[in-house]
Amino acid sequence: MASDVPMSPELEQIDGEVQDIFRALQNGFQKMDKIKDSNRQAKQLEDLTAKMKECKRLIKEFDRILKDEESNNPPEVHKQLNDRKQYMIKELNSYVTLRKTYQSSLVNNKNVVLVDMGAGSSEPTAEDNIQMASDMTNQQLMDAGREQMTQTDQAIDRSKMVVAQTIEVGTQTASALNQQTEQMKRIGNELDTVHFSLKKASQLVKEIGRQVATDKCIMALLFLIVCGVIAIIVVKIVNPHNKNIRDIPGLAPPAQNFQISNRRLLSVEIFRGMES
Structure with a gap:
């Protein structure tokens, strides 16, 4: 069925790939009748089954x-595009039906059974796992099943x-x-404690700094x-008759008091002379 429906580039590409697969399926099923060996069939x-799966995927993408x-x-x-899709689905279903027919014929006519022959080999192939049932006894079939x-x-x-x-x-x-979560919580608490201690220490350092400045x-x-007092004492010793220093309160007695004291001393001396 040739397609004369206007399509976008993507749909046209998918349609071409599907048609190629249909031609490959047609040629493949024609070769099935010429193959005599059951393993090759x-x-x-x-x-052909793998090609049909790919064709089904392309049809879904087309839809x-x-x-x-x-x-x-x-x-x-x-x-028209939807009719084209339906045509591809119908064509694919015909090949699916044909595959089922050949598969049923292959199993019934040749009586093929799949037996796991993998003991002693790492990756057995499909041909190694196919054995004719007519070549096996009932005991062998039972042993293979067990x-x-x-x-x-x-x-x-193992699972x-x-x-x-x-x-x-x-x-x-x-x-x-x-x-680890509990440890992180403890670390967070310790960090909070350290931060509080640092803040308190900073305040204490500031207070100490202010006290030191006041003391200085x-x-x-x-x-x-002290320097002033020492200077005055030195000047007094060096120049005891300095009137300016004498007038400083606490360092020299007043002149009047000094005269009174002298008079008292003179009276005492006179009184002592009279008694003698």
Whole structure:
């Protein structure tokens, strides 16, 4: 079905990729009838299934872009694009039905069973895991089933161990986080205490500084007074007849008192002479 519907570049690109996948699917299913080996048929069917998954993804992307561009396209163009999408879905469904037919034919006619042959090999391939049921006895089938169940149980046990270890690690991590949270709280309280102590110490230093400054002023004043007294005493000793110094209160007696004292001393001497 050739597309003559006007499309945006993105839709046109997706439409071209889908058509390429349809041609690849048509050629692939035509080759299925020519392949006689069951293993190769299974491999071919897997490749075709992967192409159909990619085609389904592209159709979904086509539908998403179509909805985004719905407001920009005229109604008739939108209808044509929607019909184009429906055509691609119908075409893909036909190949899906064809795949189911070949898969059913492959399983029923060849009686193929998938057996895990991975014991002793690191990464077994798909061809190594396919064995004809006609070549296996009932006991071998039962043993293979038991082995598969044993491996499944071991995988479940390992998963449980991983979950238990994960829970234990999570518990330890939560406990460590709680301890770190408490430690951070204690550190915060200690920092607050240190900040308060520093503030109080700063205030105390300021008060001490003011007291020291006051003491220095008082000591300087006392020093000046002492120096003044010493200077006056020195001057008095050097020049005792200095009237200016004599007139200083406390350093020399008044002149009147000095004369009275002299008179008293003279009277005492006279009185002593008369008695003798």
